[in-house]
Amino acid sequence: MPLLEVKSVTKYYGKKKVLDNVSFSLEKGEILALLGPNGAGKTTLMRIIAEGLTHRGHVLFKGKILKDRSVIGYCPQEGILYEDLTAYANLKFYSYLHKRDGRWARKMMEKFEIPDKKVKELSGGMKKRLSIVIALVGEPELLILDEPTVGLDVESRHQVWEIIRNLREEGKGIILSTHYMEEAEHLANRVAIINEGKIISLDAVDALKRSSGIKSAIEIRGLFKDIPQGFVRENSSLVFYSQEPKRDLVNAVTIASKVGKIKEVVVREPTLEDVFIKLTGRRLKE
């Protein structure tokens, strides 16, 4: 039996449909990444699961309708920390809310190497680490992490990834939302690509790449005035997705040279971003 099942969930804000018939499941010890641009509906979906935001459809936890949200460890995107209190005081407060005592908080501080300073004196990475530890207070089997590394530097991001991977090793089911491709590629067992309230594709990263029909990406770097038909723009490059790069390379370069000046041509493996662009027609950070 899956740890979590989301069945035909639809959500309206007024007349606007922000989630449209979303369904998926999550197993124990699995990380599912919700990948999508801002406004795609990722946070709303997480709020429905973690906070019980009103919706149509069903959310099942171990086969039963989820009513008691305290079984979920939830790390929302906005700050849940009290800046004037110390890290320990924050952790102790949330421990009390889960009917636990301060000893657990002390143990977690040591385990995750969180310094006992006022939160406002902690780095962004340390704050995020503390927020994730707070999500663990109720010793949940399911964790919902909304953009856990947004705004962090590379080093801090990798530290958070390490924590998330360890939690998966402990058997926890994790749903994380992100708009970082590499985060989804490095962490997730499966990725759900969500766009305009719909899950348009859900699979393992390799399977997603395979099913997208992209074998290679011909990336032509340079300065271009226009985007020719069949190409997509990625920063200052034009990208052509190809089934047979040997056959398409010359043709692609010839077309690109008509709309600008070519500096460099690279034939590479497709990334998750390429899959996303192929599926949605837009870049993730748009």
Place this chain on the structure above:
Amino acid sequence: MKGVYAFFWKGMKEFFASKEAVFWTFIFPIIFGLLFAGVFGHESSPSSIPVGIVPERDSNNTLCEVFVNGMQEAIVDGKKLFELHNYSSESSAMSSLKNGKVKALLIFDDNFTENITSGIGQEKIKVILDKRDAQEYQLVSSVLASYISSFEDRVREIKMNITMEYLTQNGNLTQENITYVERWMKSFANPLKTQEEIYHGKSSAKTARMWYLTAAIGVTFVFSGMISAASMISSEIEKGTARRLLTTKTKPWEMLTGDILTVLLIQLISSLLIVLSFIVVFRELIIFPPSVILMLVIAALSTTSLGLLFSGITKTQRAAAGMANAIAWPISFITGIFFPSFLLPEWMRSIGDYFPASALLRGIRKVIIYNQGIGDYMPQIIGAIALTLIFLVIGSILFRWRMRTL
């Protein structure tokens, strides 16, 4: 109940972690109370009343001189009652009165002595009083009237003695009749004999100090109580922590109760510190009876529940605090918390009756300043408790509604 304790514990920690909050909630009311009590809470000493005299011409050895000498020698609590200024004419005296140098003028007739001692009928003294300040006028006119009345008593006594001497020598009366006539004339001249006794109760200084002690407590309740309660709930909602808290095992009512208890305790600690500061600075023992402590707790709860209500009808912490602040200022002035209610117009006094904290503060003042019981004030206290409960219920309903619509 662990949830209630969690919010209470977190609230207290957050409060004491903020130096600004501690200053404005604890230190400012103490400074405010001590400052006003220090300025107005000292013993008042009697002051001399400046009076201008225009004596009768050639006033040596006259009754006018006796009258003025008596004024010069009048002393109350070691201080001369009058400060006399002599003028040669009514016009020069009048210009002094207009300048404010003297508060009253006494103008004697040129034949004052002759008319009193030998004339038949009444002699007059012209008294001109400055009425630009109503309270000063009231004081000066009564003191002068009192002095003139004493002088009249003395004149009557002299006249009576002269009459008695005449009757004794020429009246052909028996000794028994003389005694009777003497008593009759005395009662005729002075039918009332006043017997003065002085009540040495609480001094005006102590009364003023107690007044500003309660004013400081009232200001704390109205400002920090209302604003803290309004901000506390709104900030949890605005920051997003309230949403996160709903995913824990804690119930919303535990959050509400914990926050209310925090604000309540902070207000009561602030009150205690104000009282302790008055004990230390003015070196007088202040003990609140249980009825006063109970009224303090209810007053603190009333402002907390009003703050809760404001947080329910505003969307942001800033709006809630702004609303509480905008209401706290006029409330503290027009409901008798800051100024004595007798100085306020009638319609403002009635606002104070309906504002629970000020109604309860009046009850507290009755007990600790005027040593009265609260028996006859019970209807107002019950009214304040009822309103507090109404605010609390409405605030709680609004809180629940806001938590549901997060």
